[in-house]
Amino acid sequence: MPTRYDPADYPPFAVTVDLVVLTLRADALHVLLVERGADPWRGRWALPGGFVHPDEGLDAAAARELAEETGVRDVPGHLEQLASYGDPDRDPRMRVVSVAYLALAPDLPEPRAGSDAAGAAWVRVDDALARPLAFDHARVLADGVERARAKLEYSPLAAAFCADEFTVAELRRVYEAVWGRPLDPRNFHRKVTGVPGLLVDTGRMRAEGRGRPAALYRRGDVTTLHPPLSRD
Amino acid sequence: MPTRYDPADYPPFAVTVDLVVLTLRADALHVLLVERGADPWRGRWALPGGFVHPDEGLDAAAARELAEETGVRDVPGHLEQLASYGDPDRDPRMRVVSVAYLALAPDLPEPRAGSDAAGAAWVRVDDALARPLAFDHARVLADGVERARAKLEYSPLAAAFCADEFTVAELRRVYEAVWGRPLDPRNFHRKVTGVPGLLVDTGRMRAEGRGRPAALYRRGDVTTLHPPLSRD
DNA sequence: CGTGTTGTCGTCAACCTGACGATAAACAGC
DNA sequence: GCTGTTTATCGTCAGGTTGACGACAACACG
Structure with a gap:
């Protein structure tokens, strides 16, 4: 932990949550992706997510984003923290640390595009992993799928x-x-x-x-x- | 991921890494703790850690802190990300998200107190878990020990x-x-x-x-x- | 009423586990 | 050297678990 907290002393970060939402559709594993409507990576598919609010815990932010992006008020299933990603150049404009969450849910309705997304869809995980994704989301998705695979065992x-x-x-x-x-x-x-x-x-x-x-x-x-x- | 990045638009966070460094001394599991030399929690024992630098990845920050706090240049053993903790009130003065890392190392030399710590010591994990720690470090330590226990299995x-x-x-x-x-x-x-x-x-x-x-x-x-x- | 499909129960050999006996290779003291 | 003590390594054996697969039950459809 830091011991000196002079606000002028620490570098400011943006903190976001990214969601790996997995579900089963037609006996195939699907992930929720959104099409980015703004730069960077405009037009690319990405994991849903957003900023953590000033007075909101990480878990709460993930739950809020999950409800917003799926359009379901209380999403049934499971939500757990996956890992955090903070490479200095993962976002070209500012220093961002993203806390990724893994959600497992039963079959949910077709998503509608959020406010700043051009589209949203359930995509087969195989296709999503083969497709180029925005930011480092390909790795986040791979980590999430591997976590899910491992967790089913025990x-x-x-x-x-x-x-x-x-x-x-x-x-x-x-x-x-x-x-x-x-x-x-x-x-x-x-x-x-x-x-x-x-x-x-x-x-x-x-x-x-x-x-x-x-x-x-x-x-x-x-x-x-x-x-x-x-x-x- | 966020889609709008107006710097005036996102709440600034401080990001730190905290370390759960485990080692074996006299056939007992020990954890590295530091005694805080400044408020808040002055005098309390805490996990070692510090700010992530502006141009440094999370893993790199954890490795740097590990070397600094143990006094060993290239610490042998294992270092992996554990989890992130970001309750809005975990630090009384500002919004902090801490990315915790778990380090497993062979027996290392006695640590010397860092620049802003009053002391540093290897503490038996049982004692450390029973002792009140600064911030939410008791939970971080418990999570780290549980991760280590689980990982030894497979x-x-x-x-x-x-x-x-x-x-x-x-x-x-x-x-x-x-x-x-x-x-x-x-x-x-x-x-x-x-x-x-x-x-x-x-x-x-x-x-x-x-x-x-x-x-x-x-x-x-x-x-x-x-x-x-x-x-x- | 047959036929196909899906769910549930049984069987069996191969393997793995935990409990524990037996032996091997060092040292300490006499 | 000899004897007891300590630690490392190998064997044995009964009980449980696994994967492969046979058998049957309960439905729909024509």
């Missing part, structure tokens, strides 16, 4: 992609989309129902058209998966 | 606490100190030598006084432990 976070009630198969499709690899339905069912406290059986069923109806579950209160679901 | 980071060449027993004592739990020497030896690429046998031995001499190893190039060493 945390119950996959359920954040699902609605309040969900089936084991829906949960499995989350894992398959995030890890990009098919999983054996039988082994997945065994492991996931075997973790005590992970799933709460609602007693009800859901038929989705074809096939045998599946049992509906709700999230349990467990915070760590023991043992983890290895992706090898 | 990463080869424990070797960062050891010298260049080390024995399996030294590595085990790292785990025991960080996890606060004794481990079975035989099972630990089996698992750790079984991970391909984790340890490189130097072919040499070291006798440390009592007992049979142990084989000396160097860090391998593996980045992830498969399977992990569970702490249960």
Whole structure:
């Protein structure tokens, strides 16, 4: 911590939050991107974000931006800090430190462009990673996706992609989309129902058209998966 | 990301780095603390840290502070970003965002007090967590220790606490100190030598006084432990 | 009523884990 | 040298977990 705080003594920074908002659409992992309407990087796609307000904590700023950019008042799912990025030349005009957040949400409505964005859209993560993004957002996005992949192994976070009630198969499709690899339905069912406290059986069923109806579950209160679901 | 950058438009922040520097001394986990020589929190113990310079990246600032506060030019071991803390009232005089870093290092010399610190010392982590610290440093320290505990499970980071060449027993004592739990020497030896690429046998031995001499190893190039060493 | 599709339960060999016995290689004291 | 002590390393074994895959159940559709 600094010990001298003469306001003339410290270099001023701008602090922003950037959001990696992941969701599942059509069994594929998507990320929310906005098209920049102003320089620098006008016309480029970027992660949504904005300034931290003077009397606002970092988490609060991320939650506010998440609501603003998705157009949903209380976004269900999960929000956690990812990392901070502060290369001196990451923004050509001033010194900016960006605190990135990772959000995992169930399928949300199509976004509308914000005040200073030319457009907003859900983009498949594979496409977004291949596309050139503004600032250092390609790296931020890659870090966010890797964090999500890792966290599915040992945390119950996959359920954040699902609605309040969900089936084991829906949960499995989350894992398959995030890890990009098919999983054996039988082994997945065994492991996931075997973790005590992970799933709460609602007693009800859901038929989705074809096939045998599946049992509906709700999230349990467990915070760590023991043992983890290895992706090898 | 912000889209409008009128300098009159964004609230200025001070950005600092705080360091959680962990090391092993006498088979116990220690953290580097400094005694504050100025208000606020004058006389309180705090994590070392300081302002990020205008033309310096975050990682570079953390590395610079680490060298300054330990008095060692190129600190061996490991340095990674931990998290950022930016509650609006975490500093009574101005808006500060602190980017915390976690450093793991082998036993280092006794620190000397820096320019604006009244003192500096290695403190047992248990004592430091029980002691009241300046700012929100108690939480930062707790987060750092928890990160270290978790990372030992699935990463080869424990070797960062050891010298260049080390024995399996030294590595085990790292785990025991960080996890606060004794481990079975035989099972630990089996698992750790079984991970391909984790340890490189130097072919040499070291006798440390009592007992049979142990084989000396160097860090391998593996980045992830498969399977992990569970702490249960 | 068959057929296809999806969900759930069982089985089995391979592997891994933790508990712990046994042996190897040094030192200290006599 | 001999004996006990300490530390390192190798083996053994029962119990649990994993991945591969067979079997069956419960629905929709024609």
